[in-house]
Amino acid sequence: MLDHVIVTVSDFARSTAFYEQALKPLGITDFLDFKGQDGHPDLKGFGTDGRFFFWLKEGRPDPDAVHFGFRAKSQAEVNAFFKAAIAAGGREKTAPAAQLQYHRDYYATWVLDPDGHDVEVVNKTGQID
Template identity: 35%
Template sequence: MLHHVSFGVSNIERSAGFYDAALAPLGYVRVWEDLRPGEADQAVGYGVAGGGDKLALKLRPKGQRPPGPGFHLAFAAPNRQSIEQFHAAALVHGGRDNGAPGPRPDYGPHYFAAFVIDPDGHHIEAVFNAPG
C-alpha cells in the first residue's frame, strides 16, 4: 500500500549516521543521497540494496517536528538477532530506548520487537513476527 515515508530531520548528517547504523542489521541500506553540506533540501533514502527508497530523510532545520502521539514506523526484521543489533546500534548512535528487544505476547504469539526514538524524536520499531 505505501510507497515510502519521509521524516523531516534537523541535522541530516547525524540522522543519516543514525539510520545507516540502525537499519544495517535489518538489511536496509542507503539507496540514494542528495547531500550538499550547507545547502537546503538535502535528503537521504533507505531501502533494500538495488531497490528504491522506503524511508526518506529530508533536512528541515527549522520547524521540524515528529508526528504526534500514536505514530511510529515499524521496520520488518529478518530475525530476532537483527532486532537486538538494531536496538544496540540505535542507542550507540544517538537514539533513546523506548522498549528493549523482546517478545510482545500482547501483539501476537510470535511478535518480537524493539522500540527506539531517533535523534529527532521519531518513534521507530523493528519487528519479527514469525515462529523462531
C-alpha cells in the first residue's frame, strides 16, 4: 500500500488550483503547505481526515514517467471528478466509462493535468452512485 506520491509540476499555483478543484468530488479536501528548507522544496499536500498522501512540488515535470490513479467510491464520483477536472483546465484523455478489458466492475476516466500527467480515477466496486 502506498503512503504518498509526490508529483513535480511546472507551475505550482496553476497545478494547486487544478487539483484543489478536481479532487473535491473524491472527498480530498484537506490541504497543507509544507515550507521547504535545507534543500527540500516547498510542497502542497492534499488529503482527507488529516492524512496527506498526494503532494505537489515545483520543478521540471516528466509526465511520461508517472501514472497515478485515485480510487472513487462510485461511478458517480468518477463522473464528478471528470467534470471538475475538465472545468479546472484538465484535458480529456478517456471519458468516464466501463473498462471491461480490465475487469467487469472497472469504471474509470483518464484526464491530463496542466502538465500532461495522466490522472486516472477508478471505481472497481460496481457501485453506481
